[in-house]
Amino acid sequence: MPSEFLVRTVTGLEDLTAAEITEAGHRVVDVTKRQLVVEAAGPVVTRLADDLFAVRASVPDPGRTRDGLRQAVARLTARVAHGGPISVTASFTGSRNFSRFDVEDAVGARLGEPYFSRRHGTPPPPGTTDLRVTLDGKAMWLGVRPHPAPLHRRAWRRATVVGSLHPPVAAAMARLAGIRPGHVVFDPCCGAGTLLIEARIQVPGARYHGTDIDPAAIRAARINDPGIAWRTEAVEPDRILANPPWGVRLPADAVPSAGWPEAGRLVAILGEGQRLDRRWTTVGEHALTVAGRHPRIVVALIGK
Numbered sequence: 376m377p378s379e380f381l382v383r384t385v386t387g388l389e390d391l392t393a394a395e396i397t398e399a400g401h402r403v404v405d406v407t408k409r410q411l412v413v414e415a416a417g418p419v420v421t422r423l424a425d426d427l428f429a430v431r432a433s434v435p436d437p438g439r440t441r442d443g444l445r446q447a448v449a450r451l452t453a454r455v456a457h458g459g460p461i462s463v464t465a466s467f468t469g470s471r472n473f474s475r476f477d478v479e480d481a482v483g484a485r486l487g488e489p490y491f492s493r494r495h496g497t498p499p500p501p502g503t504t505d506l507r508v509t510l511d512g513k514a515m516w517l518g519v520r521p522h523p524a525p526l527h528r529r530a531w532r533r534a535t536v537v538g539s540l541h542p543p544v545a546a547a548m549a550r551l552a553g554i555r556p557g558h559v560v561f562d563p564c565c566g567a568g569t570l571l572i573e574a575r576i577q578v579p580g581a582r583y584h585g586t587d588i589d590p591a592a593i594r595a596a597r598i599n600d601p602g603i604a605w606r607t608e609a610v611e612p613d614r615i616l617a618n619p620p621w622g623v624r625l626p627a628d629a630v631p632s633a634g635w636p637e638a639g640r641l642v643a644i645l646g647e648g649q650r651l652d653r654r655w656t657t658v659g660e661h662a663l664t665v666a667g668r669h670p671r672i673v674v675a676l677i678g679k
């Protein structure tokens with residue numbers, strides 16, 4: 376029987392993450408805001424997901440009321456045996472008459488030996504198993520992460536700059552770029568290198584060039600991946616991947632792409648109010664919510 380997983384992702388990347396997981400041979404059985412339910416054919420490897428949890432139990436979503444929550448938690452936890460110290464992280468969609476901490480404490484009180492609440496911001500001690508509970512409007516799920524760290528935390532990331540991109544978003548952009556072995560790929564404002572590093576993991580056989588106006592960014596990119604040609608321009612790239620500053624050091628309505636070369640395809644993440652210069656025709660857009668901001672990924676080609 377296939378094992379069931381909850382795959383958590385960035386708001387706006389649900390469909391792209393589902394496509395990545397389906398292509399890998401798994402079955403995506405449901406997609407809701409920030410979450411996929413996946414029947415896995417084997418180990419689930421994903422670069423677009425934020426995190427992944429093996430499902431331990433599920434019951435129908437209890438809806439808004441505290442009474443419904445209490446009954447649902449009783450049913451949910453009755454199906455799970457857990458020994459040892461736990462903490463619980465909960466999230467839900469829609470408006471409810473209870474908080475995420477109410478969900479966490481209700482589950483923790485039934486399963487913890489002992490239970491460490493996150494209600495007052497105290498981190499649980501090392502060795503604690505963090506259980507994940509989500510309410511997606513259809514079901515209440517209980518899962519456990521099958522690996523020690525969240526998936527979005529990358530082993531390669533040892534240095535960052537202001538505005539460093541969330542790695543799963545960079546991975547999604549690399550996927551949208553359609554990079555093939557032999558392509559020349561250019562990032563004109565590479566920061567600490569997230570876009571090209573994630574792209575190179577997906578397509579090691581392409582050639583990657585990145586540059587940045589800030590020498591500290593180049594230093595950070597070299598620390599993160601010494602194997603990429605940092606501080607080099609690509610004159611006629613096949614693909615451009617770009618994450619210009621989102622109005623932090625540029626006026627929000629500036630056209631960041633004006634000085635970039637032309638390419639077979641451009642994938643940029645733009646802040647609210649930012650646009651590309653007139654050479655580019657947008658062929659795809661993906662609106663995201665990430666860290667409380669609302670950028671969009673734009674896929675563009677040269678010409679009409």
Ligand SMILES: C[S@@+](CC[C@H](N)C(=O)[O-])C[C@H]1O[C@@H](n2cnc3c(N)ncnc32)[C@H](O)[C@@H]1O
Pocket residue numbers: 535536537538539540541563564565566567568569570586587588589592618619620621
């Ligand atoms: C949002 S950050 C890029 C972050 C990067 N994607 C990462 O994950 O670390 C934008 C970068 O653009 C660079 N930048 C700003 N103006 C630039 C320009 N005119 N030419 C090249 N780089 C520029 C900044 O120094 C900054 O590192």
